[in-house]
Amino acid sequence: MTTSTDGATSTVDAVIIGAGFSGLYMLHRLRDEMGLRARVFETGDGVGGTWYWNRYPGARSDSDSYVYGFTFDRDLWESWEWSERYPESHEVRAYLEHVADRFDLTRDITFGTRVESATFDEDREVWTVTTDAGETVTATYVISAVGALSASNTPPFRGIETFAGPTFHTGEWPHGGVDFTGQHVGMIGSGASAVQATPIIAAQADELTVFQRTANYVVPANNGPVDPDVKAARLEDWAGIRERIQQSNFGFELYLQEKGAAEVSDAEREALLEDYWERGGFHIWLGAYADIFFSTEANDLVRRFLDRKIREKVHDPETAELLIPKDHPFGCKRNPLDSGYFETFNEPHVHLVDVKSNPIAEITRDGLRLADGAEYTFDTLVLATGFDAMTGPLNRIDIRGRGGEPLREKWAEGPRTYLGLMSHGYPNLFTITGPQSPSVLSNMPVSIEQHVDYIGRIIADLRARGATVIEPTKEAEDGWCAYNQEIANATLFPTANTWYMGANIPGKPRVFMPNLDFVGPYRAKCDQIAANGWEGFAIDGAAVPASEHVYTWAVAG
């Protein structure tokens, strides 16, 4: 055991909250590579983070499997083989268990334990962390590895407690699975989780009714086995792939076209979109036209293509029209990947109900009632209603910094950070892929590795200097918050009601939460900040101002 005990309170160098991708790699980095005493607390009874909880039918990563893992260790890269183009939830979990075994990580992870609070002691310059198991740990550093999409959202539907049948949230799925055979199922939501679950639930259930508030642009996944030669070449090209995804915009080997959708002929655009549609995955979103993020005219050109595809797939014209998004630009709401979603609505026992024009008024004993009084009955309710994203997982912990200020109060009007990594007034508290970092607009493992490495570098530098605390200056943080909104406002992202904007949670401030620097340029910015002596940070009170480059947008092609 790497902890030492001081009375009733144990002391470590670092407490890490969460044992998903972030927490596992952070533990390895701090403990095995830097020699620190670190402990991880994890609510689940096993490793996996979001993949521990998200076990709903069809749950799988929308990232190509060959880039959905760690790249920090070539031997680890070579020790794992994915079975399909996109890994299913259980396979990601198996991968993370493999990582945990390989680096002997679980001996420093306390499972089944939720961190309830973290309080900074200004006199002693340490954090005191408490858990729901009654344990108290003091630590110099606290590292949040809680993920961006781990606080599940159950909307406050009137009458939800009166429903007589079982209710399942996709983000908290029973480990034993659910058998829908012979069931009438009602599912609320039509985001990425619902899109994955719909065809599989429909294949089992007698009746499935999907209650849709917002239609989504759903593009084909084109999942399946990967050609063995391609697999072998990728295994061999560890260094090349690592370099390319680290320098890319989105953490994938996807590159935006030089010309925009509005700058090419109709025939050229059609040919490219058709090709990318066939390839499947995020090509059409993150590998096609940059101007769709800036220009409604360009975005509409791609939307017309996608609208046509939906009409081709869905036989009933009324249902097709309902499934075509009308209220947001393509690409500014996370587009789900499709494995038979649209076709499922051609089945006679699958129904789509619009709850935007006619919202859910209440859940009843036997189903639900809409605002106009229409009643729907079902045996089982599936809530595919998403997450209190990005800030939610952190705000559920009682985090108090200097002066006892609760982080959730500081963030009442939206997250306030520097680089999405730290917040002023909360020294030595790091947030892996926190709000205002590229995080959810990237292939997460790539951003996670970058943040973990960067945090490791900061801590190593502090220790080499004999310094104790680091925190961003208020000026740097104010600048980062303003910069983030400014660049978001230059795009169409804020025009869509999305969880990126906090729009899915009633009462949540409407603020664009991810950072739009993107993976490669953000990494370069962080490296420059380090090279310039940790610009924007104060180390033991000595501040280095952030210079112009920090607030300069340099998106790679």
Ligand code: N01
């Ligand atoms: O959640 P969502 P999700 N009344 O928020 C609806 C990632 N992910 O779990 O769009 C009626 O997208 C809500 O409606 P609206 C991925 O990043 C990744 O599906 O807010 N409906 C929406 O339709 C994804 O984006 C993978 O109008 C209500 C749905 O519920 C993120 O997780 C796989 C409602 C929620 O959709 C979240 O996806 C799956 C209400 N009161 C997910 N409240 C991978 O591939 C909410 N809704 C890795």
